[in-house]
Amino acid sequence: MSSHAYRFGIEEEYFLADAETRGTPRRSVKPFHTEAAEALPEIGRELLQCQVEVCTPPETEFAQAREVLGRQRAALAEIGARHELLVFAAGTHPVADWARQLPTKGDRYKGILRDVGLAGRRSLICGMHVHVEVPVPEARIDLMNRLLPFQPILFALSASSPFWQGKPTGLTAYRLSAFGELPRTGLPELFPSPADYERYVRIMTNAGSIQDASFLWWSLRPSIKFPTLELRIADSCTRLEDALTIAALFRCLVRLVVRRPELNARLDGVSRALADENLWRAQRGGTDAEMIDEASERALPYAEALDGLLDLIGEDAEALGCADEVRNARRIVAQGTSADGQIAAFEAAREAGLTNRQALDAVVDWLARTAKGEAASSPA
16 A cells, blocks of 8 residues: 555646637637647546546646646637637636537437436536546445545535536535536445445446446545546636645545544434535535534534544555645635635625626636636726
């Protein structure tokens, strides 16, 4: 275990917005996607044409991941500008109307939309996924179970979806509500053994519910392509440093549960229900939420819950060389999440006398500046 590299990879999904209207593009985005694919071979498509995805290769150093993602963000911003588009990272698009979106062409996307119907068309959301390679792939189901209680803490740091369909939601992270319309989302079930998980997948496949395990869209799952666990809980992170921090925390947590097999070894239905409640609390309040601690049977301020997590993974952060990225979690709490910045930008614009739509346009501008690294500390 001590010599294992715990290689990781990060996938980020971004929105495209019309540079003039700030809504989703008024004209074809095919020229943008064509140029982006030529400039960035690692680029991918998502369910809707107003989305684009990038990824890093397997990495062992966060400096390398930072360079790759920073280059990709800068390149997409430049390509977008040539096509009169803004590119930004957020869990939801503040002003876009889901009913006006066009699906991406491709058999997989057509199949998904045929299977899930209107819920798929409404899935105007972007997330961040983190893969971490584990020493023993056969142990991933046990690790997935024992990582369950930590997911709400990671999710709160990523909160970046306070607006939906041109309206404030009253939540810091609405993306999970929209995503929750789809089947097989949310927290994974607790599987007693790898055999039970394999039996579940076999039955679901034989029954025609899924084509394979990649159609299990849980917040955490074993990859079917790589010997990794894939974290899928996070909103797309507007700030690159926030994305790296969440990836570092997850990587350290994977190492933690590998080296401490007794940790969270006896989770049950109550544990999962409490994790689900904490996920809702994080969705509603972000890093201002209180997290329920099962051991003490009380709610802790988020900062205290985060401190407990950081204490647990201190050894792992040092061993994996990502102590700086891990410590940045406290900076997110102190300075605010993307959702906090978006809400502040919206409220500042409203106080300045702008209309609701003009204030939302200011939010999109803030997101686009922040995503490409121009994020001033002030939200306006």
